[in-house]
Amino acid sequence: MLRARAGDELAFAEIVSTYQARLVGVLARILNDAETAEDVAQEVFFRAYQARHSYEPTARFSTWLFRIAHNLALNRRRDDGRRKEFVPNGDSSALGPRPVERMKADQSGMMPQRQCDKREMQTIVKAAVATLNDHQRTAVVLHKYEEMSYSEIAAALEMTPAAVKSLLSRARDNLREKLEPYVTRGKLGSISPV
Numbered sequence: 001m002l003r004a005r006a007g008d009e010l011a012f013a014e015i016v017s018t019y020q021a022r023l024v025g026v027l028a029r030i031l032n033d034a035e036t037a038e039d040v041a042q043e044v045f046f047r048a049y050q051a052r053h054s055y056e057p058t059a060r061f062s063t064w065l066f067r068i069a070h071n072l073a074l075n076r077r078r079d080d081g082r083r084k085e086f087v088p089n090g091d092s093s094a095l096g097p098r099p100v101e102r103m104k105a106d107q108s109g110m111m112p113q114r115q116c117d118k119r120e121m122q123t124i125v126k127a128a129v130a131t132l133n134d135h136q137r138t139a140v141v142l143h144k145y146e147e148m149s150y151s152e153i154a155a156a157l158e159m160t161p162a163a164v165k166s167l168l169s170r171a172r173d174n175l176r177e178k179l180e181p182y183v184t185r186g187k188l189g190s191i192s193p194v
Contacts, residue, residue, distance in 0.1 A: 001061050004052045012052065016045055019062070022146065023069055029141045030073045032130050040076050044069045059155045066146070066156040070138050077134060128178040136171035139164055 003011035023044060027037035047068050048055075055064070129137055135157060142148045142156060150161040150168075157164065 001048075001052065001055050001064075002057065004049075005055050012049055015048070015061075019065060020045075023065065026066065026141050026146060027069055027073055029129070029145060030070075030134075030138055031076060032126070036076060036080075040069070040072050043072050047072070060152060062146075063148075063152050063155040066142060066148075067158065070156055073138070074134050124179070124182055128175050131178060132171055132174055135159075136167055136174065139167045140171050140175075143168060 001011075001015060004015065020041060023041045024034070024037050027040050027044075028034045031037050031040065044065065048065060058064075129140060132140065138157060139153055142153045143150075148156070150164045153159075154161045154164045157167075159167070
């Protein structure tokens with residue numbers, strides 16, 4: 001980013017290629033929508049590019065980038081909450097997996113029952129994570145999937161590390177409560193969502 005700040009356009013292209021997949025993955029988990037995640041990721045890079053001249057390396061670059069992503073994801077969720085969209089049959093999952101996802105499942109070599117169980121488990125965990133408030137969900141995603149430390153998450157969410165620890169503890173309690181019926185029935189086995 002320091003090279004981009006100095007005017008090196010190729011340096012910013014390197015940033016995009018390095019962080020794009022991670023950023024889209026994090027945003028998809030936060031927003032529960034891959035297409036929206038791609039749109040927001042583009043906006044994150046646009047904002048980062050606009051801010052390149054004022055960038056100061058006070059924390060890790062990824063922390064700075066994820067702070068922008070978190071703020072834009074909150075804005076998108078708030079804005080989407082104000083809009084109502086028509087979804088056929090009231091449930092977008094009724095449309096089934098996209099063709100690419102179906103092909104991946106078909107080529108995986110997994111037995112159909114295992115595929116079904118795995119998808120069911122993922123859906124259950126995803127739905128439980130989606131019930132968390134925005135800060136808890138972002139903290140869980142950054143901690144679990146990005147393997148960020150409490151202090152890195154704190155910088156991204158503009159909190160103290162102690163507040164992040166408390167936030168993650170409440171998120172674990174909420175997830176445990178939501179997932180307990182499935183664990184006791186044996187559906188999730190020993191899956192740890194956080």
